[in-house]
Amino acid sequence: MQVELRQIHKRFGTNHALKGIDLSVQAGTIHGLVGENGAGKSTLMKILTGYLTRTEGRIFLDGGEVDNADPASAARNGIGMLYQEPQDFPPLTVLENFMVGRDTEPDPDRNRQRRRLLELADQVHFSLDPDQKLDKLTVGERQQLELLRLLGRGVQVLILDEPTTGISDRQKARLFEALRQIRDQGRTILLVSHKLEDVVALCDRVTVLRHGRVTGAEDAPFNVPGLLAMMFDAPPANDTHRQSLPAGEVLLSFEQVTAEGERTGLQDCSLDINQGEVVGLAGLSGSGQGLFLRLAAALLKPATGRIQLRGVPMDLKDHRFFKGTGGVFLPADRLEEGLIPGFTIQDHFALASNSNMAAARVSATEAIVRFRIRGEPDTPVESLSGGNQQRLLLSLIRLESSLILLENPTRGLDVESARWIWENLRRQFIRRGAIVFSSAELDEILEVADRVLVFYDGNIVRDLHINELDYQDVAAAMTGR
Amino acid sequence: MSRINRYLADTLLILVIVVVFTSLLLLLVGASPHEAFGHLISGSFGSWSKFSRVLNVWIPLTLCSIGLLYAFRAGLWNIGVEGQVVLGAIGTVGVLRLGIDSGYPMVTLFLAMLAAAALGGGWALVAGWLKIRGGVHEIFAGLGLNFVAMGIVLWLIFGPWKRPGIASMSGTEVFPRELWFPTLEGWRVSPYAIGIAILLILATSWILNHSRFGLNLKAVGHNPRAVVLFGLSPQRYLLIAIIISGALAGLAGGLQVSGIYHRLIPAISSGYGYLGLLVVMLANFRLLPIPFIALFFAALNVGSIQLPMMMQLDSSLSGVIQGACVLSALLVFGIRHLRSRGPGN
Numbered sequence: 001m002q003v004e005l006r007q008i009h010k011r012f013g014t015n016h017a018l019k020g021i022d023l024s025v026q027a028g029t030i031h032g033l034v035g036e037n038g039a040g041k042s043t044l045m046k047i048l049t050g051y052l053t054r055t056e057g058r059i060f061l062d063g064g065e066v067d068n069a070d071p072a073s074a075a076r077n078g079i080g081m082l083y084q085e086p087q088d089f090p091p092l093t094v095l096e097n098f099m100v101g102r103d104t105e106p107d108p109d110r111n112r113q114r115r116r117l118l119e120l121a122d123q124v125h126f127s128l129d130p131d132q133k134l135d136k137l138t139v140g141e142r143q144q145l146e147l148l149r150l151l152g153r154g155v156q157v158l159i160l161d162e163p164t165t166g167i168s169d170r171q172k173a174r175l176f177e178a179l180r181q182i183r184d185q186g187r188t189i190l191l192v193s194h195k196l197e198d199v200v201a202l203c204d205r206v207t208v209l210r211h212g213r214v215t216g217a218e219d220a221p222f223n224v225p226g227l228l229a230m231m232f233d234a235p236p237a238n239d240t241h242r243q244s245l246p247a248g249e250v251l252l253s254f255e256q257v258t259a260e261g262e263r264t265g266l267q268d269c270s271l272d273i274n275q276g277e278v279v280g281l282a283g284l285s286g287s288g289q290g291l292f293l294r295l296a297a298a299l300l301k302p303a304t305g306r307i308q309l310r311g312v313p314m315d316l317k318d319h320r321f322f323k324g325t326g327g328v329f330l331p332a333d334r335l336e337e338g339l340i341p342g343f344t345i346q347d348h349f350a351l352a353s354n355s356n357m358a359a360a361r362v363s364a365t366e367a368i369v370r371f372r373i374r375g376e377p378d379t380p381v382e383s384l385s386g387g388n389q390q391r392l393l394l395s396l397i398r399l400e401s402s403l404i405l406l407e408n409p410t411r412g413l414d415v416e417s418a419r420w421i422w423e424n425l426r427r428q429f430i431r432r433g434a435i436v437f438s439s440a441e442l443d444e445i446l447e448v449a450d451r452v453l454v455f456y457d458g459n460i461v462r463d464l465h466i467n468e469l470d471y472q473d474v475a476a477a478m479t480g481r
Numbered sequence: 482m483s484r485i486n487r488y489l490a491d492t493l494l495i496l497v498i499v500v501v502f503t504s505l506l507l508l509l510v511g512a513s514p515h516e517a518f519g520h521l522i523s524g525s526f527g528s529w530s531k532f533s534r535v536l537n538v539w540i541p542l543t544l545c546s547i548g549l550l551y552a553f554r555a556g557l558w559n560i561g562v563e564g565q566v567v568l569g570a571i572g573t574v575g576v577l578r579l580g581i582d583s584g585y586p587m588v589t590l591f592l593a594m595l596a597a598a599a600l601g602g603g604w605a606l607v608a609g610w611l612k613i614r615g616g617v618h619e620i621f622a623g624l625g626l627n628f629v630a631m632g633i634v635l636w637l638i639f640g641p642w643k644r645p646g647i648a649s650m651s652g653t654e655v656f657p658r659e660l661w662f663p664t665l666e667g668w669r670v671s672p673y674a675i676g677i678a679i680l681l682i683l684a685t686s687w688i689l690n691h692s693r694f695g696l697n698l699k700a701v702g703h704n705p706r707a708v709v710l711f712g713l714s715p716q717r718y719l720l721i722a723i724i725i726s727g728a729l730a731g732l733a734g735g736l737q738v739s740g741i742y743h744r745l746i747p748a749i750s751s752g753y754g755y756l757g758l759l760v761v762m763l764a765n766f767r768l769l770p771i772p773f774i775a776l777f778f779a780a781l782n783v784g785s786i787q788l789p790m791m792m793q794l795d796s797s798l799s800g801v802i803q804g805a806c807v808l809s810a811l812l813v814f815g816i817r818h819l820r821s822r823g824p825g826n
Contacts, residue, residue: 299709323712331710340704351700351711354693 008057050074080155124178140171248275257305264458280449402433525784541733545757548729561623563754564630569731572600601731652746
């Protein structure tokens with residue numbers, strides 16, 4: 001199905017997010033949509049799926065104008081979207097999830113549905129057990145199921161939002177293979193991503209957005225520097241230069257720590273983290289990294305074992321003690337765990353710094369400039385884009401902090417912002433303390449960390465220093481080989 | 482349209498809905514809306530004596546409402562206000578009984594008010610503690626504690642504090658005059674009580690809107706998970722909020738005793754706890770409108786007393802009007818909210 005968007009405008013209040021986007025996607029192609037955070041990619045796709053209403057503009061499918069005023073009508077028009085977070089029902093089985101939500105042609109015959117599921121899975125070479133409960137599946141498998149569900153619904157236009165986040169390389173390869181097959185069946189695929197590597201590997205054509213406008217388009221094979229130039233105002237800087245410092249005093253130590261939680265738990269973990277280290281926690285999402293960070297931040301208590309912060313046992317201490325000794329923890333889930341919806345940027349500074357409103361306004365204004373947050377001191381945080389929310393969280397870290405724990409700190413950020421943030425974090429904190437971060441991107445970890453801990457199924461299976469790192473080995477360890 | 486204008490427009494719209502609805506209801510039972518509204522107004526604002534009675538209702542109702550606001554800021558539904566009012570009244574009666582012949586009536590009254598706040602706050606703390614330690618939702622805890630409080634009052638009236646001679650539903654023995662809250666000639670309301678209410682409104686305005694505590698409380702209400710990362714303990718703020726809420730309700734109960742009834746009666750709370758919930762919802766959980774709405778509700782309560790005598794209508798008409806107010810307010814706010822989000826969002 002051919003998709004054409006003409007002069008799409010979207011205003012959120014005074015914010016003109018999309019300024020007249022024209023986009024034409026040929027049937028049977030994979031079309032990439034790239035751009036930095038806040039460029040308008042997600043907004044544009046949400047308009048196509050009827051999730052957001054457009055302020056102006058027209059949508060044509062195979063030359064016929066459609067309204068797509070709400071998700072249901074867009075779905076009837078054959079448009080389906082694979083979201084970054086799986087939109088499924090964890091208490092149900094794979095088959096039940098496959099059967100859910102097909103209002104056009106409900107078919108309660110489980111056997112027929114099962115055959116249909118297996119048939120579709122076979123076409124794209126996925127192997128899923130229909131009777132498996134969803135909470136036993138990896139994110140990648142849930143994504144596969146979601147894809148099958150969309151195919152089962154007969155979508156003609158498939159939109160994918162950052163589909164390779166948090167899935168293994170093997171699953172990624174399988175996904176790409178499936179997507180090519182789906183394209184060859186004549187369906188249209190739109191891939192939203194800021195991972196140029198994925199886009200280059202998969203797409204037939206790419207459109208670049210910047211600040212709500214189309215800045216260019218290109219057919220495969222792509223000229224990557226050219227794409228980068230269209231994405232960013234300035235060309236991205238070169239690699240951060242790392243100088244590893246000699247390891248200082250022990251900041252954090254785990255002694256045979258075992259804890260429950262996060263599906264896998266954490267088993268028998270012993271290690272020290274020293275001043276001057278940047279430690280990357282690698283592993284497929286949900287392999288125990290989040291648990292490790294929350295234990296270190298005294299947000300959770302271990303079942304057995306001992307955690308010490310600067311030599312003080314944390315058995316009876318809480319997160320306030322952790323903060324009092326210079327600790328900071330930034331969770332991945334910004335709006336749910338990190339920020340306070342309904343509060344403005346300025347309110348967050350007041351809350352974080354114990355200062356009055358006037359002082360908070362000054363700090364907020366400074367941070368907006370320094371961290372390039374697209375917002376005003378009075379902007380409520382929920383109206384910031386994901387990347388800008390992350391910048392805000394990072395800007396709230398106090399300068400005197402010494403142990404910085406970050407959960408997926410650059411998730412949803414474009415390459416340029418991520419690089420800028422890492423430069424800043426290194427420059428500000430590394431002499432005084434340590435940074436421990438988890439990331440779903442192995443590349444990022446290898447680029448940034450001095451030391452890598454590889455998590456697999458609740459165990460730390462590798463503890464490697466930068467000079468003994470081997471990409472293949474880490475990747476293999478992550479998948480348990 | 483500015484926010485104030487919009488709010489006034491909403492208020493006007495709500496009043497129109499309420500008047501139309503109530504008029505239809507009155508016509509249905511064959512009464513004249515014009516006459517009924519006339520009696521409501523003259524019965525509450527007709528004379529200073531009547532208006533001072535309205536203020537007597539306004540004070541405890543306002544205290545309960547602003548107390549509730551603290552709980553709502555922290556994200557708590559303190560349904561237990563009713564019981565907290567009752568406990569405040571019990572505390573006051575307890576202290577006043579001890580101080581009957583002490584010779585220091587003002588000191589006794591002051592201590593009685595402290596006891597009211599303490600018992601109200603303590604009773605609320607039980608609900609808060611049940612929530613935090615026991616995982617009992619505060620609505621159920623509050624509801625349960627309301628019944629317990631009611632039971633305690635009846636037990637006291639018919640047991641330890643019964644009137645010499647005969648216990649009765651009309652309550653305990655009336656306190657001597659010197660233990661009444663001082664008032665002026667021709668006033669039915671104590672100027673002290675008015676002063677206390679106004680002071681507490683001003684203090685609340687500062688605390689909730691301009692203090693650090695208020696900001697923290699609001700943060701806890703908005704996202705208790707995130708405030709932990711800002712180094713705050715949500716449990717602590719929840720408990721403080723519900724204690725303040727209960728203390729203000731307790732104070733309302735204390736004023737019911739020392740300013741109005743001068744004894745403990747079974748219906749000592751007059752239902753102001755629940756009515757306060759309506760006031761706060763009608764105020765859209767903001768402080769500024771609360772004193773005005775409370776005044777309106779108080780006027781309805783006092784004015785409706787006329788209805789049975791003058792028109793053979795039940796005085797529960799005031800309850801109907803108050804309920805209709807809240808429902809139409811929720812409707813108007815709801816529509817406004819849907820509109821602001823725009824279709825399809």
